[in-house]
Amino acid sequence: MQQPLQKYSLLLLCLAAGMVDVIGYLGLGHVLTANMTGNIVLLGIAIARAQEFVVLRSLIALAGFIAGNAIAARMIGINQTKNGWSPRVTRVFVVESILLLLFAIVMISPYSEQLAYLLIAVLAAAMGMQTTAARRIGIAGISTTVLTNNLAAVVEDAVSILQRLRHASLGSLMKALSNDSYLRVFAVIIYLIGVIVAALMFHNIPMVAVWIPVLVVGGVTLLALYRFNDQ
Template identity: 80%
Template sequence: MNHNHLQKYAMLLLCMSAGMVDVIGYLGLGHVLTANMTGNIVLLGIAIARAQEFVVLRSLLALIGFIAGNAIAAHMLGKTKTINGWSPRVTAVFSVESILLLLFAILMISPFSEPLSYLLIVLLAVAMGMQTTVARRIGIAGISTTVLTNNLAAVIEDAVSILHRLKHANIRSLPKALSTDAYLRAGAVVIYLGGVIVAALLFHHMPLIAVWIPVLVIAGVTFQARFASWGKELELHRNPE
């Protein structure tokens, strides 16, 4: 499969993992959102208005952790860019995110999960902050893996564009006329929702399994990126010119 296609599929998997992480945080860590900061800030504001100290603390920790993740990823990425935004530094950020999610999963299924709930919130939020920053740097189809609002707005814009084209094009030829990015943006919304549904079902019936799926998804994306990088290095060694 083409390497660029693998990167696009990886972005969709990142969207799914973000949706699952938000469900796990909301259902398992006291109704806090660790990926969707728009929703988290709304919850923070409501908690402040109602003087709900513990809810304020959880939401505030998620916000601080997310910002820290943004900063860590930005520092790791630096100003180096590739043509499509995917570089060894991007892979390094995903590696750190994988480690954070792995640590979260281990602690979440341990007997100490309840006393360590605040630490678990921070771990998830840092991981999602890193993912958000690196997704922005990759810049595939304008997809944000954690901000569904932007993706949904882009899908609506694509739909309006389709309606305009219907006036001048045959319906049968329309699917071919649509860009790959349009399909990706729609897919990002659908797979995010799918991740939410799957995580909600699993967390209700098999919570010990649900926490491991985001770990496996991010680890798989990281491994794929590293494998592709090794392939490119081997190719350069064989064909130095």
């Protein structure tokens, strides 16, 4: 039962990442704190247009994300375990949950505007840590913050189905598809759901929206502490 729970937990992390990107974009001056590909595009546009404040926000997000990557890599180390979701990985999610909690507290405080740059750095660091931890877990090649990789894998799976249709029925091919193929499709869909939910909530009830990623990642972390660390 442990492996399916790990897969569902990874999908929940995709949901949280989609929400975090929207919260950062709408609440912190149009900066992406989870999707660094998009953030680098925004950085390049800002440089071309000489938009100093946008450049600074994007650079802070990039630096925070890289710092989160480095911290998570140091915490996990290089040792591999049979269970990709090791106790060291779970400790990374504990720190990420704390960062998201701090972000939510400051975000709803009267000082959120004055501390906007700090909020960007904290949120990006949390997502950097999540990205590295998800990569080390290594389920279905899913990245919880980089939608491009997941989408490419889905397209490759679809092409494989079409190429084999000449020799088998569609029904048999769908049955032959691995669970990983379905998981990659769900990862894309759930990330999109996270984006839509966050956009709707942040527009109407922003003070509630910032707590959803905290609850999602915190819930996954608690589950991992009690269920995923026995190997």
